[in-house]
Amino acid sequence: MRRNETMRNVRLLDAGGNELWKAPAMDAALNKAWYSFMDVVNERIAVIEACPLVPPVAVPPVPVPELCDVTSGSRLKIYETAQMLAMAYKLTGNEKYLHGALNFLDKMLATPAISGGEWSMGGRVGAMGILYDWLFAELGARSVPDAVGFGSYRALTAQRIKETIAADTGALVDNLYFAMCGQQSLSITSTSFDCQKKPVYENWDRSDSKPSIANFYIGGHPFSAVNNVTVALLAIADEHPDVLPMLDTSYAHYEKGFLAARARISVDGGHHMGFAYGVSSIPERLLLWRSALEQPDAVPLLKADWQAKLIYPYIYGLRHNGTFPASGDDFDTPLGSTLIAQLALGAVSDVNDGVAGQFYREQVLPARGSHASLILERLLWPAPLPSAPQDTLELSRHFRTAGQVLMRDSWDYANATLLEFKSTSFSAENHQHFDQNSFSLNYKAPLLLDTGLYEEYGSSHWWNYYTRSIAHNTLLIFDKSERFVRGSKEYSNDGGQWFSAPAQAYPTIEEIGPAGPNALDGIIRYENTPEYTYTSGNASKAYSAKKLDAANGFVRNVLFLRTPSFWPKPVTVVFDSVRSKQSLPATFLLHTANDPVSGAPGTTALGNGQYQLGFTAGQERILTIRNGGGMLTAHTILPLNASVRKVGGAQEGGSGCAQAHIVTGAQLANAPDCRFTVRRRLDGDNYAWRNQTAGISKQQSSSSDVGGWRLEVTAPAVPAPNAPEYFLHVLAVADNDGATAPASAPGAVRLAATGGTEALLLGEQFQVLFNREVAPAARMDWSSPLVGGAILATGLKPGAHYALTSTPAGSGFARTLVETQEGTGTHLSSDQGVLSIE
Secondary structure (H helix, E strand, O other), X not given: OOOOOEEEEEEEEOOOOOEEEEEEEXXXXXXXXXXXXXXXXXXXXXXXXXXXXXXXXXXXXXXXXXXXXXXXXXXXXXXXXXXXXXXXXXXXXXXXXXXXXXXXXXXXXXXXXXXXHHHHHHXXXXXXXXXXXXXXXXXXXXXXXXXXXXXXXXXXXXXXXXXXXXXXXXXXHHOHHHHHHOOOOEEEOOOOEEEOOOOEOOOOXXXXXXXXXXXXXXXXXXXXXXXXXXXXXXXHOOOOHHHHHHHHHHHHHHHHHHHHHHHHXXXXXXXXXXXXXXXXXXXXXXXXXXXXXXXXXXXXXXXXXXHHHOOHHHXXXXXXXXXXXXXXXXXXXXXXXXXXXXXXXXXXXXXXXXXXXXXXXXXXXXXXXXXXXXXXXXXXXXXXXXXXXXXHOOOEEEEOXXXXXXXXXXXXXXXXXXXXXXXXXXXXXXXXXXXOOEEEXXXXXEEEOOOOOXXXXXXXXXXXHHOOHHHOXXXXXXXXXXXXXXXXXXXXXXXXXXXXXXXXXXXXXXXXXXXXXXXXXXXXXXXXXXXXXXXXEEOHHHOOOOOEOXXXXXXXXXXXXOOOOOOOOOEEEEEEEEEEOOOOOEEEEEEEOOOOEEOOOOEEEEEOXXXXXXXXXXXXXXXXXXXXXXXXXXXXXXXXXXXXXXXXXXXXXXXXXEEEOOOOOOEEEEEOOOOOEEEEEEEOOEEEEEEEOOOOOOOOOOOOOOOOEEEEEEOOOOOOOOOEXXXXXXXXXXXXXXXXXXXXXXXXXXXXXXXXXXXXXXXXXXXXXXXXXXXXXXXXXXXXXXXXXXXXXXXXXXXXXXXXXXXXXXXXXXXXXXXXXXXXXXXXXXXXXXXXXX
16 A cells, blocks of 8 residues: 555455455545544643643742643644644543543633733633633533632633733733734623724724724734634634624634735735745634635635635745745744645645645655644545646746745756745835845755844844845845934844835735835746746835935846756856945845855955955856755856955854844854854944854754855945946856865856847857846847857847847857847747847
């Protein structure tokens, strides 16, 4: 019997051939999952029963096992434990599991309502709702222990649910009622348990005093909090109809707020916060409302096209080892997690998506160490799994608004090259980073990385390095007079992106729209063919308008060549145009795990973990990056005679780097760690480099994307005011050769061209053209050693006809693409302004 196969017409015979048992089918995977599930439940019961009803008060505090920490523990862990214990009892009828569930409920009932703030309060409320609903008859027939209270479990549970929702911690945003009602208290009468006024769901005016949580529909805890409250209120509504008005409020938050936000951001399934916080329990949350309110044979409540697409970033973004790019705040997101599973199962349930079904069967399930979660998944999404091969998909997908473009060369995950490009159409804080126009590259290992460590939200490392542009493969424009301030605190000046008024840290749905203050241009061009993916992002508005032109200050063009004739693996070409207002030089960044190797004849240690690579004038700037089974050559074509500096590691032979305090950011003594260096202002416009030390992370266990080194590429001279700077890089992957010397790179020669054209010859026959100007090009002129050869031109007028001419000139040819009328021999550009001529 093969994995994931169902055995049919099963009969069990004794030695005499007598039938002892038979079944029409036996699902081995489900059988295995059942034993795993029961093992987990039994382990949890053992831990819970060993814990006291109320944790002892001691100085220092006595550690409490995570499973017993209903006071300040994880929302998910509290909710999940209640769900598993109740389900074990309902499926087996074994009193052991009922007693375990009641023991867990006792601990929640004995916990003060405000304990742990909104995070833990929401977990308890949701867990109590699950137990109330699933164990309804049992709770009504039993009285609570004297140490917990008096009356029946059912009555006291409903009472505690309401008390916890209404509880005031003293910090407005740390209350469940705030997540539901906004800046107001509740109105509690014998007939109504609800907000004093219905909050504003749409078109909220910040200058008005009307209560709203509209600025939390895109980010923040309220979605989870509202969901937990909804679970509880739906459970008790039949016996307590006074909560129905608040359920109406919750439904409106879903319909007009949380789901409306996701409909805009996740129109194609992507998410601006990346893969960790982009995964969510939306399918389960939708199932909650549909189970409670939907009539048989009715159109599913709150259904929309985008919901079945949520799994696709994970299908496209899966790396060689079952992980995902470290975009945004990056906590551990296992491929086998039930959150990713339910995205696939939701797509199967909604639209019978065969690709999602196959991804679940062939990728998600085998990635699991324990199969316990399969039990709940089968109960919630019982539909048979359809199957469709992934190779029916294109090898790239653009996730609009979220601004992700994922490009790969095959669906052989273990051996595929994956390029991720990100340029979101809006800015927001929460778990999104200042990483517009950034990219990462993976081939058998992370080769170009999103760096830093997600050790704690809001930490000094988080504010000063991890979320900042300097930690990503994007551009910096350092202005010593710029101040990166939030509230009363000033943070590091990395020269990167930031919020500029009137942009909001927590914007509303309307504020991220095209005309909103948080709008960015994002992805402005995208074209995919079997041979290449071309995309372009405009991140100009992500930087201060004082230093970059807001319309065309930073435009990045990315060309991903899947199967180039001149190299055995994919090659990526990155062309940047930068327009600074103040003669401020731009810095191009590449982050690596290991020390890059160059052919520079010398290296000068500059201190602060910085090393100047001593390339000579006219020497090719090529660096080799090795990690795991993969290798990358990074060839800087522009700027000419670029300055290349590497930063990080341990400063061999030096005194290391001044460290910043993990909590306060204050200067500490020098230490060898120089991986996270940033400029911190001393006084006036004077700065010093500090290594922004990372703490120990409980959220990110892998260090594969933390990074060790960064490359900084700058022009040898500062630009004139408003004069453009150009960066051109060729990035080629290969199998790690195991050597320590520089590796060979594909041939890449810059061709002479007119001022508006950037021309590159890759290998011996492939010419790539970029437009150096702002407006789409009506004409491109360049010199080439080839009278023919393949041409890929970008930045042209969309849907226009061009004539290609070639005239002998010296030892080569003067070549021209010029807009013309349609006719014999002309070439039509695509709707993205790209023209490919074989």
